[in-house]
Amino acid sequence: MKQGVIPDQFTAPFWSAANESKLVIQNCSKCDRLQHPPAQECGQCKSGTNLEWKEMSGKGRIYNYGVVHDCPIRLLQDDQPFNVAVVMLDDDPGIQMYSHLPGTPADEVPVGAEVRVVFEETANGQKVPEWKVVT
Amino acid sequence: MSILISFDIDGTLEIGDPPGAVTLEMVKTARAKGILTGSCSDRPMSAQRAIWKKYGIEYDFVCYKHLLPDLKKQFDAESYYHVGDRDDLDRKYAMRAGFGFFWPDEAAKNPLLL
Amino acid sequence: MTTRYAPPSMYRSREGVGVWEHRGKVAAVGVGHSPTERRWDERPETSVGAWSIMALRNAIADAGITPDQVDGLVIVPETTTGAFWPEDKALPQDVIEAFVQTNDPLDGIAKLSVDWLLKNMPELTNINYSLYAPVCMSNALNVAAQVVGDGLAHTVLVLKAWHNLQGRYYQGGQNAQDAIGGTSAMRSLWGAPACYGTALQFAEYCHKYNKNHDMMTPFIINSRRNGLMFPEGYWAQHRPEELTDEDYQLARWIAKPANLFDNDIPIMCAASYLFTTAERAKDMKQKPVYILNHADSDAVPRGLTPTLDEVEAECALTGRKIYEGAGITAADLSFENMYDGFTQFHQFHIEGLGYRGIGFGDALDFYQTDISIEGSNPVSPSGGNIGSGRSRFWMHTDSIQQLQGRAGGRQITGVDAEIGVSGGPMPLGGNYTVWSATPD
Numbered sequence: 001m002k003q004g005v006i007p008d009q010f011t012a013p014f015w016s017a018a019n020e021s022k023l024v025i026q027n028c029s030k031c032d033r034l035q036h037p038p039a040q041e042c043g044q045c046k047s048g049t050n051l052e053w054k055e056m057s058g059k060g061r062i063y064n065y066g067v068v069h070d071c072p073i074r075l076l077q078d079d080q081p082f083n084v085a086v087v088m089l090d091d092d093p094g095i096q097m098y099s100h101l102p103g104t105p106a107d108e109v110p111v112g113a114e115v116r117v118v119f120e121e122t123a124n125g126q127k128v129p130e131w132k133v134v135t
Numbered sequence: 136m137s138i139l140i141s142f143d144i145d146g147t148l149e150i151g152d153p154p155g156a157v158t159l160e161m162v163k164t165a166r167a168k169g170i171l172t173g174s175c176s177d178r179p180m181s182a183q184r185a186i187w188k189k190y191g192i193e194y195d196f197v198c199y200k201h202l203l204p205d206l207k208k209q210f211d212a213e214s215y216y217h218v219g220d221r222d223d224l225d226r227k228y229a230m231r232a233g234f235g236f237f238w239p240d241e242a243a244k245n246p247l248l249l
Numbered sequence: 250m251t252t253r254y255a256p257p258s259m260y261r262s263r264e265g266v267g268v269w270e271h272r273g274k275v276a277a278v279g280v281g282h283s284p285t286e287r288r289w290d291e292r293p294e295t296s297v298g299a300w301s302i303m304a305l306r307n308a309i310a311d312a313g314i315t316p317d318q319v320d321g322l323v324i325v326p327e328t329t330t331g332a333f334w335p336e337d338k339a340l341p342q343d344v345i346e347a348f349v350q351t352n353d354p355l356d357g358i359a360k361l362s363v364d365w366l367l368k369n370m371p372e373l374t375n376i377n378y379s380l381y382a383p384v385c386m387s388n389a390l391n392v393a394a395q396v397v398g399d400g401l402a403h404t405v406l407v408l409k410a411w412h413n414l415q416g417r418y419y420q421g422g423q424n425a426q427d428a429i430g431g432t433s434a435m436r437s438l439w440g441a442p443a444c445y446g447t448a449l450q451f452a453e454y455c456h457k458y459n460k461n462h463d464m465m466t467p468f469i470i471n472s473r474r475n476g477l478m479f480p481e482g483y484w485a486q487h488r489p490e491e492l493t494d495e496d497y498q499l500a501r502w503i504a505k506p507a508n509l510f511d512n513d514i515p516i517m518c519a520a521s522y523l524f525t526t527a528e529r530a531k532d533m534k535q536k537p538v539y540i541l542n543h544a545d546s547d548a549v550p551r552g553l554t555p556t557l558d559e560v561e562a563e564c565a566l567t568g569r570k571i572y573e574g575a576g577i578t579a580a581d582l583s584f585e586n587m588y589d590g591f592t593q594f595h596q597f598h599i600e601g602l603g604y605r606g607i608g609f610g611d612a613l614d615f616y617q618t619d620i621s622i623e624g625s626n627p628v629s630p631s632g633g634n635i636g637s638g639r640s641r642f643w644m645h646t647d648s649i650q651q652l653q654g655r656a657g658g659r660q661i662t663g664v665d666a667e668i669g670v671s672g673g674p675m676p677l678g679g680n681y682t683v684w685s686a687t688p689d
């Protein structure tokens with residue numbers, strides 16, 4: 001079970017969208033450039049005044065993965081070993097998100113495979129974007 | 136009845152870092168009772184062998200924690216136990232491998248070692 | 250004296266800026282270390298403050314000068330290995346009473362300020378310039394070289410110290426909580442351990458170049474062997490255990506493909522170096538080791554973790570910056586002491602350097618050849634963090650000692666020690682120093 005999430009002012013739009021089963025990513029409207037994790041300013045133009053949240057298609061591909069056998073987070077230790085994959089979004093492959101790939105056995109990860117976003121409840125009920133392999 | 140006991144080192148044996156509740160005398164006592172003994176630790180296996188040699192204690196095996204299932208296949212015993220001080224690395228690995236488990240202070244009071 | 254962090258202008262971050270303006274005019278002379286320990290036993294004499302003082306005094310004595318000759322300090326104020334003093338735990342009273350306090354009770358225990366050092370080292374009577382450098386000795390060395398080169402101070406002590414506390418690595422704090430803040434959750438919710446990002450890059454590397462984890466074995470064994478000849482190091486001092494093929498290859502995974510021995514062990518320790526002008530160095534006790542260049546990598550990955558493409562591009566750029574500013578080529582390197590804590594990025598660093606002519610994808614094959622200190626292609630003669638525990642400074646001490654001819658059992662013998670390079674930590678985000686036995 002993932003730890004719960006306490007949204008802060010800065011990331012609240014991401015987390016409230018997740019609770020409505022929507023994936024939004026921060027975008028600089030001036031540069032037309034997405035960035036994740038969100039930041040106080042655009043990584044390219046360094047301005048914080050043109051940042052907005054943009055809804056994504058929820059499609060991506062598995063770029064790479066590791067298998068975690070010794071995790072520092074107490075709530076996840078019972079699930080070891082587990083996959084932590086890096087998903088690149090179809091909307092912009094430069095945007096990466098981590099995933100436990102629910103439904104994919106540990107170390108049996110099809111690198112390059114298509115994935116779709118799903119929304120999973122964490123320990124305090126806050127939902128978080130996760131990814132499932134498209135079969 | 137054949138018994139196998141695997142000892143973690145750090146936090147478990149008196150010579151560990153940090154020292155644990157299980158003394159080398161207890162290990163020797165177990166051996167004198169015909170129990171199969173050895174270590175199962177994060178220390179390099181070559182270093183585990185060197186430790187037993189240094190203290191002049193015979194051993195039947197050295198092992199890494201995730202290899203406890205292989206150890207079980209290797210030795211034909213009726214009961215298998217692991218003694219360790221960590222929940223995630225000792226107790227859980229032992230349970231998954233079908234070993235009984237003792238914390239060091241429990242083991243130090245167990246008749247098998249006394 | 251108010252101390253601030255070194256400004257960006259002190260770092261050599263860009264390519265195309267030519268040979269370093271102070272090439273060969275700054276020298277390292279003294280080296281000072283504290284002992285090592287796995288964790289703090291909460292005695293005053295083993296605190297991070299006490300060991301910092303010890304390392305500084307040892308560096309002064311090694312250089313054969315008096316404390317009043319030192320006029321500058323460049324230190325890393327952060328000392329944590331990942332361990333933080335628990336908010337609900339009282340600080341040991343005998344430690345508080347053993348030192349002159351600043352207004353921060355954790356100063357000298359879980360962090361370090363210039364103010365604290367000056368209050369507790371009354372012999373440093375002439376310090377009139379000081380700077381902080383973030384996190385690593387590698388960074389502080391770049392700053393100190395520039396400080397001496399620019400004439401902001403002429404004789405500078407550089408210091409990095411580490412504290413490690415009781416309890417397991419990274420298991421407390423946020424990781425033990427049922428819920429975490431929304432910003433850190435973006436990355437940390439998935440439970441990836443510290444080595445995960447590097448393990449990912451290594452996985453992609455193995456896939457791209459058809460290599461495998463077992464091919465790292467000679468590097469691991471060589472690193473531990475060299476580390477066991479480092480009397481200042483943790484393994485040499487506490488657990489002189491060599492590693493075998495079996496030890497490494499069967500070890501449990503932390504984040505596959507990174508196993509236990511691909512990770513370094515967090516320890517307590519401190520080290521200091523004395524930097525001065527090439528002119529003044531001539532009159533000091535040890536042979537001067539001249540600094541030919543310093544270089545900085547400040548790249549930021551686009552995504553959560555650097556891709557192999559980003560890593561290779563940045564390491565190649567770092568290599569070019571290192572050589573350009575030093576006015577040398579890869580062929581001039583006698584040895585390399587690039588960072589290794591995680592083992593799985595050492596190959597990126599040396600491929601970026603083109604060490605002994607290797608290119609991207611070649612290092613693991615190179616590891617299968619003679620990479621020992623006795624051969625002509627020494628790899629990590631310091632043994633690095635794998636050889637001596639996590640300090641991120643063994644490679645600098647070793648580089649200086651190699652060029653002074655006092656690396657003891659680690660002294661390279663298959664090639665003359667003339668020019669070496671050391672630095673790190675990460676392929677994206679590191680600081681590098683080029684050292685030479687002669688100023689030109």
Ligand SMILES: [Zn+2]
Binds near residue numbers: 030
């Ligand atoms: Zn922008």
